[in-house]
Amino acid sequence: MALGWMRKPIAATLVFGLLAGSGICLESKASLADEPQWRHATALTGEPRYGPEVTHFDYVNPDAPKGGLVRLSTMGGFDTFNPILPKGDPAPGVGLIYEQLMEPALDEYDISGSYGALAEAMRYPDDFSWVEYRMNPKAKWHDGQPVTTEDVVWSFEKAVELSPQYKFYYHNVTSAKALPDGVVRFEFDAPGNRELPHIMSQIQVLPKHWWEGTDAKGKKRDIGQSTLEPPLGSGPYKIKSFDPSRRVSYERVKDYWGADLPIRVGTNNFDEIRFDSFRDSVVLLEAFKGDQFDFRAENSAKNWATGYDVPAVKEGRIILEKFPDHGSGLMQAFVPNLRREKFQDPRVRLALNYAFDFESANRTIFFDQYKRINSYFSGTELASSGLPQGKELEILESVRDQVPPEVFTTEYTNPVGGDPQKQRTNLREALKLLTSAGYKLQNGKLVSEKTGEPFKIEYIAADPSSERYVLPFANNLKLIGIDMSFRVLDTPQYINRVRSRDYDMITMAWPESLSPGNEQRNYWGSESAEKEQSQNYAGIKDPGVDALIQKVVYASDRETLVAATRALDRVLLAHNFVIPQWYLDVDRTARWDRFGHPEKIPEFTYGFPTIWWYDQAKAAKTGVAK
Secondary structure (H helix, E strand, O other): OOHHHHOOOHHHHHHHHHHHOOOOOHHHHHHHHOOOOOEOEEOOOOOOOOOOOOOOOOOOOOOOOOOOEEEEEEEOOOOEOOOOOOOOOEOOOHHHHOOOOEEEOOOOOOOOOEEEOOEEEEEOOOOOOEEEEEEOOOOEOOOOOEOOHHHHHHHHHHHHHHOHHHHHHOOOEEEEEEEOOOEEEEEEOOOOOOOHHHHHOOOOOOOHHHHOOEOOOOOEOOOOOOOOOOOOOOOOEEEEEEEOOOEEEEEEOOOOOOOOOOOOOOOOOOOEEEEEEEOOHHHHHHHHHOOOOOEEEOOOHHHHHHOOOOHHHHOOOEEEEEEEOOOOEEEEEEEEOOOOHHHOOHHHHHHHHHHOOHHHHHHHOOOOOOEEOOOOOEOOOOOOOOOOOHHHHHHHHOOHHHOOHHHHOOOOOOOOOOOHHHHHHHHHHHHHHHHHOOEEEEOOEEEEOOOOOEOEEEEEEOOHHHHHHHHHHHHHHHHOOOEEEEEEOOHHHHHHHHHOOOOOEEEEEEEEOOOOOOHHHHHHOHHHOOOOOOOOOOOOOOHHHHHHHHHHHOOOOHHHHHHHHHHHHHHHHHOOOOEEOEEOOEEEEEEEOOEEOOOOOOOOOOOOOOOOEEOHHHHHHHOOOO
16 A cells, blocks of 8 residues: 555546657646656655655554553543634544544654655645645545545635634635545645645544534534534544543544554554543642553653652652653743733833843752743754854845844843842843833832833733742842732633733743744734734734744745744844743653553654553553553
8 A cells, every 4th residue: 555655646647648649749748747746755855754665653663562541631621522613622632533634753853744644645846836635545434434535625614714723824725625536635825835735734634424414313513513422533543431521531443444554553552542631730740649640741840859759659650751852942931911012112021031030940949950941942953043144144134124133243142140149130130121111110119101000910820830930030020110910710711811812921832843834923923913813922013023934934945944943033032022931851751650662762752642552561560540
């Protein structure tokens, strides 16, 4: 089957042969010869790592045993199995029941290779003005019906119709068409966007016939409404059981059609994957130590340093392990809402950075585990440094009149604290900036010279543990007259406040791949600033940023992409849109010792539970989970 991925359609071959011998002009023959070839896989730059002959990827154990239960956790609840609606809380793991057209391998961070899932092949022209996918004839839904091009087109159209986020994300797509011979075609309004063919391969394909059918009671289903009826899928798992907002279990599909695909061999090894919901982070940790779920990625330095002093760790039944994180970058920050007038002056935002003492926080509450973020792509080759030169400088020169002049002359650095003297110096600088921005100290309060209104910040969070780093920041702000209150909300209320942009300040993180592209519009683009479902939490609207996002999106090769991304990074930093926090270049994990994994873990992700498996011998020693 792998060799078949590279074949040219028989009909096309016959037509070309007839034309070649019929006296048709050379121009006609050349135009057919120039048709793009079908590919078993493709990459954003360069060539895919794996060829059409591969049967499985290097990072899996192709003979991994199947069976067992893995229990995962989530915080908050869920109220729908509909994966595309902008409102509501989808069930954790619901993506396990669906397939995409193509998927990337886990060891190809640099070129983002895509390999066949529902589609067996793809093709696109040199100018990226369209893309076609040829469906795998073996692909089927769990009810046995084939997955069709009509399903793909319908899924795309419904996503765009119902979700403002998808509508924005896919706004360069002008048409989706189901063609003969199991081919689906997407056409674009902006030739040159190298990422669009890959983006379209990631569409979550839903079963049109199921959603347009009726349920067990004869009621017509509606993709535009929330539902807790377990939906039909085509993926390696299906829903086994659920308790709304508390638990959902997925069982492995024994006759899953795609089990022998190269991208699937050695994966999806558990018979059951279960997600349990917990109220908050404190309860979550205690539940893990109480053996109520199996695996957690630890995001708290305090927990990592002090929270696992329990017998199960000393006895080796719980394993604490760090995995290198080489596959992504990160910007995590205090995010002031630029939609609020008080945060629109960049001097105000820079003053807030001077008031944040990262070094003291890292020492006193983070156990010196973190590094200060100084880039929107921290920890990657995409991060800017020094002064711009070479291709990066050329790109910045092309937008010189739209970006802050200091990007050409001054390297971005965060203020450095860590002791009382440094912090006093930083607070004096902060007050100087605020004074130049039109504020003054009056009876210990910072007030607007124009209106007399005190400068107040309401910081909202869903996690009570964030108090440990917010309150020291608030105490520093109080020294320069700013009153920052800390308010903890329940998860649904917090999500609603963030979606509606009803906040002064939050902490937010933007994960970055090593091949950035169209998602940058969603993060920082002016058009996304007023869209509730976008990730432009700060409300950034800046023509220079928009221009550089375009440079990233339309980069023609890896060198240009890196240079354009560094230029974008440099300009975002120069505007002081956010107050950068901290990052870690390893993933801290804790797990009950019931699992095996391949000898060669991918360099860029530890891949749990996708490429792991249940180890009966270990489970017998550790205790069988229930």
